[in-house]
Amino acid sequence: MAEAQVTAAAHRGGHRRGSVHAAALLVMAALIALPWIEPDKFALHVLSLIAIASIAAMGLQVLLGYSGQLSIGQAAFYGIGAYTSALLTAKLGLPFPFALIGAGIAAAIASLLMVPITRLTGAYLAVATLGFSIIVYLFIKNEEWLTGGSYGFIGIPRAELFGYVLRDPRSSYYLNVGVAAIVYFVFARIEGSRFGRAINAIRQDADAARASGIRVTLLKSECFVIAAFVAGLAGSLYAHEVRYLAPNDFTFWKSIEILIMVVIGGVGSLAGAILGAAVVVGLPEYLRAIGDYRMLVFGAILIATMLFGEGGLAALAATVGRRLYALAMRLILKPTASRKAAP
């Protein structure tokens, strides 16, 4: 259901930013109406998880799609955000909004540790982020006094806003989708801004960008911090949505999952990141019926998707949309055209 709507957003988007925004607003309207059409608790929970995943994926989109830096360690920041938020609310009793921002800030601060490695490029950068994510995973797993270790972190309170506890899955759905929407609109603004154009220049040619007076290392680091901040936000939302954290939620696989979302959806496209999140989180749920074979099928679908090339699903959806539109136009226009030709 949500997938269909996001797909619709992607193909309505096309290349003009104006139509992207119009489509985004339409999708927002649909997302606001959705819980009243589909009030099933589990469906809303899955949609919340998709919204949370898409926040992390949009962060990586800025890093990979906009500035061209490959990170396979986003789970580290996601995990830091989740545990920070859990600790702040469950142990220190801070209200949720502070914990949410605190989680983002903690992840951003952790990412400052990574600033020196933004000098690295390509596979070297990837392996360094991977290393960082493994270190964070081991920390979560081994420091039982702080994180609960392998037993997991239990007793995380529900999210609450302005004294109102979000007990209803519908209200937590609105929270998660709302934060995702804010992240989307902020990032959509970045794309066309001075900062956005500068990091785009870095992605295309770092040397040329440096020669044009762009401070390459600084901007690259800023992208890292931004991506980490939103991954932290996503982690916090996840902690309060699921209310139980285990180290296994933050392994290297999680990083890979976030990367898959971005690549499946289409590198460089924000709507693509959301679409990718919907596929990666939603598809295994949808495939649950085939039991043991579901990850097998998921792997095969992942490989097949890569055949569609650079734009990923976002571009595919745009192409399909354009073809359908052309076909519809032809079907509507043809009768009149043939009538004109007949006499």
Next chain:
Amino acid sequence: MGALSLSQLIDLVVGGLAIGCVYSLIALGFAMIMRATNIIHFAQGEVMMLGCMCGLTSLWLLPALPLPVVIAVGMASSGLIAVGMELAVYRTLRRRRVPIMNIITATVGMSILCINAARIIWGSEPLRFPELFATTAYDFSGVRISPQLFWIMVMGVAIMGALQFFLKHTPTGLAMQAVAQDHEAAQLMGANLTRMMAYTFAISGMMAGAAGIMLGSMFFAFFEMGFITGLKGFVAATLGGLGSIAGAMLGGILFGLIETFSTVFLSSAYKDGIGMILLIAILLVLPSGLVGLWQKRR
């Protein structure tokens, strides 16, 4: 941790070298594929796991098989699987000129596919290898070495030596090197690009298969074994300088030693983390890996 007796030290060094040989073999596969295609082949660990499983299955069918034959079975099956991946998927992707990120993601998809296929075929329980080695320690003038570790080292070195000979002294090996350096120039000189790519995947698969049998006999065979080991192999390849054959061998052995020693002297819970911290540190000082050390001096 207290003082370490000489024999304990030797045990550690031997253990580190043996596991280092396994990492080297996997790292070699990463490096060869990286050189030829620029792909980070994330399914390399799974190729290793499948080789290990096939070798184990051959032992179940014919329990009397000697070790070299089991290794050969593992190498052959891994080689075939890697070539299958190249021919069925990666080649198609390259022909369609999709960006490199897509191919790398496809290798992750391949890895998910292999892990889950293996779980369906061989089950999710860890499988023990039958004893492949003598159990009484070899005595080298007072220094006792476990036969298992000894033979793993010998075979690892032999396989890597054979690979070096193949790459340096046979026409096919030289053609592969040429293709890795420059696709177009090599093609103009008459090298068959498609075939050389398939050979590259075959050889990197064979290396992984040998590593799989060794690792499986040291610990056990498990459908998820390829994942973390594959990562370590990748780290070892990076440590050596991605895309360098000698660097990959050196990086693997170094990584094995570091890991073994840090487990004993620092913390076994953070065993995997210490290697990673070291890796990040090395990348910051030597952004092109260990090979950067001697290539700069030239």
